Amino acid sequence: MPDASRPMPGAASLLPLEISSLRYDVGEDRLIDNISLTIDSSGISVIMGANGAGKSLLLRLIHGLLRPSGGDVRWNGSALNLATRQRQALVFQKPVLMRRSVAANIDFVLKSRDGQDRQRRDQLLQEAGLYRQRQQPARLLSGGEQQKLALARALATEPEVLLLDEPCASIDSASTLQIENLLRQTRERGVKIILVTHDIGQARRLADDVVFIHAGRLREYQPAATFFDSPKSDEAGAYLQGRIVI
């Protein structure tokens, strides 16, 4: 449920996300090939594609963790800088938790932003269903719990844009369900979400629109209903039918 006592972070201020002629090369290989794309919608945008399509790379380029070989990324007209980056948070496929307690992992982020706030921390842990485990060492949590903690930590930064890289790739279905619910709640609060997944089911459950990439190229960008009913590209069609595309 939206929390009325907190200001609704308006996604509008960072959007649109404008990606123009984006390239990323490693040696001779062009891993991201001339992608241009503008995302101006609220809700959940899902980046789909087969393994190796360049989804995670694209996400890192969008977030500014990697420097593009060419082209650029602009958030509401401004280039990636500390100010725009601080308003985003990224949840990695494999959570990197600190060698501290569950609560201390959240505290660390809170302290680096608005200052330590015990109430806020407890609220985040409760929302993630981790309040009971708050004193436990974070790295002894199960895979699903660790990912929920990573999500709670990302939300602790109060991002306007939340980026997720295959957050449910290797966790149990109960945790997946909880994470998806958390994402829906987060969407309700007006946070823009960009989710990388190759789980078609998850994409169908969550996506408001879909970016489909193949071999480093943008294949299509469609509202979710359109994409799943009648994909334009052959690759997307094949992917949705579960065929292997090379």
Added chain:
Amino acid sequence: MQDFSNAFGLAASLIFSADADLIEIIALSLRVSVSAVVLAALIGFPLGALTAVAHFPGRQTLTVTLNALMGLPPVVVGLLVYMALSRAGPLGWMGLLYSPTAMIIAQTILVAPIIAALSRQVIEDIHKEYDEQFRSLCIPAHRVMTALIWDSRYSLLTVMLAGFGRAIAEVGAVIIVGGNIDHLTRVMTTAIALETSKGDLALALALGFVLLILALSVNAAVYSLRASARRLSYA
């Protein structure tokens, strides 16, 4: 050799009789070396974190220098500190030569490069793991360094142990700046050197055994601490 078997018995009787002189010497050894290691850690950890994380001109040079300084001979350190603290030296006015403080300074200089160089390796490893996450969270550099130091604290304890081993075992530096003065600056190693020079090899060796037991207990304590930390996945 008869001295060898005598030494065992002597070591045992020294320990069990709680010889007052011996206790004084052990206490001073611990005070000097533990203080030096703590001070060296205060210098070495930030330096290790800096060379592991930060990019600045001269970083390679600093890293290589720290590695090389690990092999600094204790006598050379002793000599340098002696020249600085001697009444004829630049810091002579402080009157610190032949005091435990002088010994702590010398051992700090001896141990700090070891702690810096070894902690750099430890912190580099954990930095590789945390780097992307921290960059994503836009954590400022100084907080990155303190977080890395804190999160590798149990591994750094082992690094301190290496420094402690060097400090407690060295004789070259403390004998020059401390002067091996009875009841003032005599520590285990200088006492061993003294008894050796008096030809009392059995007593010297017995003191050696006591030193070994001391080092073993400190090591055992740290390792058990680290083992329990590892169970919590904090190490």
Added chain:
Amino acid sequence: MKSRTRLAALLTLLSLFGDSHAVADSIIVQSTTSTANSGLYDYLLPLFKKDTGITVNVVAVGTGQAIKNARNCDGDVLLVHAKSAEQKFVVDGYGVSRHDLMYNDFVFVGPPTDSARIAGGRSAIDALSKISTHKARFASRGDNSGTHKKEMALWKKSAIDPTSASGSWYLETGSGMGATLNAAVGSGAYTMTDRATWISFKNKQDYSIQVEGDSELFNQYGIIMVNPEKCGQVNQAAARQFVDWMLSAKGQDAIAAYRLNGQQLFFPNAN
């Protein structure tokens, strides 16, 4: 000046860990090792402290090192055994004045095999000649100490330059008397030592005194107060009290009274 106060603050902080020795009434004696290792100070200093309340901290190193340290003003009193070096120390202005304090003698010790056949002789020069002719191993301090200086003077008198054989039969340990004795005993070499160190030395094994009683082997100890005009930090009053006490009838009697294994090690001869 500012950085100096900052440094002072830092070092004061350090002192919390390792409090300094700057007790008001204490002095540092830069001393030769024989007087310390033989237990003489353990006997004398409590008596002195009872009389005066002054704590004496002894730094026991070779005579050469002791003089060098005192030249750096790192001591209040110098107690060594190399008369000409001591006189130079005073002439150069580092010492107030030099006083004879006590004496004993040097002896030659060696293994029972005695390959150079020196045992029972009374002449030091003779013994050295035999050792060099037989190329018998001889361990030298080689550290510019009082004993080393005496040994070199004796070689000079016998017109032999042993350093040309350094590393073959002539072994320069570059260490203190105790370490040199350990080296000699361990490698079957002869060596020259002061009698006090020899008597208190515990690793004699089968070694014994083979040459003694030559007047050339006389070993004089001197005592010097470090000059406060050269070294401002000398604890003048306490240093003077110590030197005076050692030279007084009371101090001299105490030196004579000290016995180890029933033997007198030092013979007072202050005038």
